[in-house]
Amino acid sequence: MSGTEKAMQGVADTLREFWAHRPVRPRAGRKLGGVATGIALRFQIDPVIVRIAFVALALSGGVGLPLYLAGWLLLPEEGDQVSPLESLLHKGHSSASPTTTVFVGILMFPALAFMFGGNGGFQVFVTLGAAAACIYLLQKNRGHLQPATTLPDQPTVATPPVPGAPAWDPLGAAPFAWDLPEPAPKPQPPAPRPRKSRIGATTLGVAVLTVAASAILGAWVPWFTAAHTIGLVLGVLAAGLLVGSFVGGGRGLIWLMIPLSVVGFGMTAVDFDFDSDTRISSYNENPRFVTDVKDRYETSVGSVTLDLRDLPDSGEVKTAIDVELGEAVVHVPKNADVTFRCEASSIGELDCLGKRAEGSSVAVDGRDLGNNGEGGLKIDLDVRSSVGEVRVLRD
Template sequence: MSSTKLSGAAGFEDTLRSFWATRPVRPRRGGKLGGVSAAIGTRYGIDPILVRVAFVLATIYGGAGVVLYLLGWLVFPKEGDLLPGSTEPTREPTSTGLAVVLVLLLIPGVFWLTSSPSIIGVALGLGALYLLHRNYGDRGVTPTATAPAAAAPVAGPQPAVPVAENTWVYPGVASTTTNAAQGEQPPQQPPAWDPLGAAPFAWDLPEPSEPEEPQPQRPKRRWITIATLALAAFASVLAAAIGARPESALAIALAVLGLGMIGGAFLRGGRGLIGAAIPVGALAVATAVLPMGDFTGNMGSDEVRPTSIENVLPHYQRSAGSVLFDLRNLQITDGQELRTGANVGLGDVTVQLPPNVDVTARCASQLGDVRCFNDTADGRGADISVTDQGEDGPGGGHIVLDLVVGTGSVEVTRG
């Protein structure tokens, strides 16, 4: 079998089928634990040590290497015995008892993959194996023996062959004998399109073929796409309902879509899942990379303009939007204290304070910029804590602020 580079969904499906048919075989000797690294190295002609190093790095990177190794141990067959007259060992599937143990180990391992590094590690590992088979799938496969080529005709003039008696030969055709017992060829017969032998000069042309009947189209198994999309949506909603973060819920949906594409590659369906997986994957990466804060609040804007501390809530929260504190008209006397704050996933927090009140403020942005009185910071992890006693010094009431955004800006100024 030779590696053929195809493009598009057909190439993806063909590569998966080829990988499954010729997937690595875990050897009896040379493997350290299960023989997964040795199997991959032998199959694709690379040093197994490099494969082991890759698994170790993937394990450090969020634990993805453990899950990938257990999965390979489960699906890669084991080297069997040599059959009589054969030079290739048989491929034995993983035993039932070992398969049960591996599945029981994989279940907590999959639930372990809730962080962004682990999800990215699994995706990179599967993608690397796909590219490895696509480019080096012809390695480690015994080539199929080809039939010997037919002997070439002998060049030069051939001796004349006498014509047997009572043998009628068509006009213009070299005569031959019909004595098959002597290995001689029978007389040349006219083709079906020239039964009278009127055009022997054109007998070497191919027979006119009838138009081929169109092959029946394979039924499009759209149920695979529909069922996988429904299952992916249900899994992500269920994950969000039990408290999973947005990036984890999207990663679960992406995993279901990936399993649907793998199954569709063998069932000849599910191509529409590729178009659905691309935006879901991009959104999962975006939510994992960009800090979005706590998304349990609502979306929108809050404008807080109180005149007394009783009109201010202890905490304001928005998944996306903005929070404005206009405290310039707040009536707060000496000895009173107001504690409030805001948490915005994606957006801004702005605070305007009266000139004389004492303020203790924490201004933080996981990704963005912060301006807390005269102190500024920007970039990732900007966090400033400031104590300012106003123009008149200590006294005149105390305000404690805790302001945090995931992606956006925080600004605290005096009006």
């Protein structure tokens, strides 16, 4: 057997061992389905780290949502013979009702659609691979540990001593010795001071070097943006948390990882198309002649208000408004023939000559001939906002 075949066989054996001794979802100490708490108890790590990992995965293209639901379906609950999904297939008893199991299974469909429906297909597969690698490393390095019976932050309840019993016999098992003097306590050597972990500082150092290297790379590679830098830094922080879960330390990285995850999610989910020619401001335009109307009005952050009510009653006007983050408002004359298309490409609210829509990736279009029917000034509008409000008003 070649070295590659042996390595693959070792990976397969580790995954089979993980399934045979998979985590059990506890009934106490869990926040939702007990998946994160069960993983923490199985591998004796802080449950906060596991919960933060699921949140980070949820913000990385929505990967954490189907993974958590899969754990809910495939991990048995404390005291059950099999998992909810296996019970639904009549392979044993589970305390989860079939209705609950089916409901969680139905939730998998929108979760998977959200995960694969965006533009980050490659990112999704990379994140899934990283999650599988984390599970493999946990089983490889901590699979031999016995599952903890209590959470790390819950004290173990000791058996109360029998009243009157000496400290060396708290259960009162030797009544004949009750009159014996208490044994002198042995002097205990001073406990060594715990060595401060350097995982956090080392990870932060690597993260700073990553930012510096990304800045140099961005100067030479046009497509390498700030979103890529944030993704690399999140990967470094996640690796630091993973190592810290084995050797201790690094929990402070969580408070840096959370805001970076939110910023990275916003930069990838919302299509901001900034360039050096766009304006970051709010302004009003009130042209009085057809020739004064520009072909395009745009801004990155702010609002654009275009008032066409002072235009003459004849002629043709065609213009577009593009706002990345903010509001786009167009006022048209009462008698103009208006052909319009309004769009919120990421998320927003539309109100265009009586047609309304709100939500994610919404658009409306149509033609409105005004109060006097067809004839007179003709206006062709294309109004877009990536995130914000779009209105075309006749007033």
